[in-house]
Amino acid sequence: MAARPTTRRRTTRRPTAAARRGRSAAARRRSTARRKHVTAAGALAALLLTMYWSRIWPYVTATLLLGAAGAAGWWLWRTDRLARAQERRRLRSDLIAAGRRTLTEVDAMTGTEFEELVADLCRRDGCTEVRRVGGSHDNGADVVGRLPDGRTMVIQCKRYRPTSAIASRELRDLLGARVHFGADVAVFVTTTRFSGPSERFAVQNGILAVHRDHLGLWNNGTPLTTLAELNGTGQGDPHHHTR
Structure with a gap:
């Protein structure tokens, strides 16, 4: 009688404590590196802004003024639109009320x-x-x-x-x-x-x-x-x- 083939059960090896600590340390190093890069980019931008401020300040000011004017224009447009809608509703109510008369x-x-x-x-x-x-x-x-x-x-x-x-x-x-x-x-x-x-x-x-x-x-x-x-x-x- 032929022997039955044996099957090996695959087991999932759990990472060791040392491997987990290694991955955690690597993640911390990557996070630290990203923070350093961001800090360096910010410092460089601040340095360039300080060095060239005399040249770019008119453009920065104009951009801020245009943004403020755009925001103010949008607010006025929206306010006018709401006021017109309210006026249309009022006129409609007045018309309907006028129709309630004795016939x-x-x-x-x-x-x-x-x-x-x-x-x-x-x-x-x-x-x-x-x-x-x-x-x-x-x-x-x-x-x-x-x-x-x-x-x-x-x-x-x-x-x-x-x-x-x-x-x-x-x-x-x-x-x-x-x-x-x-x-x-x-x-x-x-x-x-x-x-x-x-x-x-x-x-x-x-x-x-x-x-x-x-x-x-x-x-x-x-x-x-x-x-x-x-x-x-x-x-x-x-x-x-x-x-």
Whole structure:
């Protein structure tokens, strides 16, 4: 019977204490050498700076002055930018607050009269080819026309009670109307507010959602193009019947 071959187990030799001390000493020597080199370089730089200071001081001074001027310019630019952003937020808040006005006359209108009001506001803002198409076969649109920049638009008008809310399904109908009419822009105008999901749906799908507050702005003279910049803001609370 043949004997089985024996296998040798490889063992890892641990470094001896003397070897560890040797490596530690070598590391200390390298660290000491680096410190000496850095010290020597610093001393040489200081010596050269002292020797040639009379020649280089204008350049050093100019560099420091330019750095200080750059830092001051950046600080002024940043301060101005923050101030402008704060002013834009304040103006937006003022516009939204102005839109919270009583719309008693609008609330008393019929659906057709409300559509005519929206068409007239479009014409006032420079829109062209504006016409009311509301009715039983309006294909989801009440007003169509062109914005001042030439883009076509389709508008859905809903004169609801101020305490109501527009649901997302009505905005989906408007998307269908935009496709049917081949319009570039879809606008939903209402005398009430949008629910949270419907407002998010409008913003995500590029629909200009003109709720009660923004309708007050529009009726007070704010152009439709400005309302587009406020889209998705300023709805306030559901108690619009007190305004």
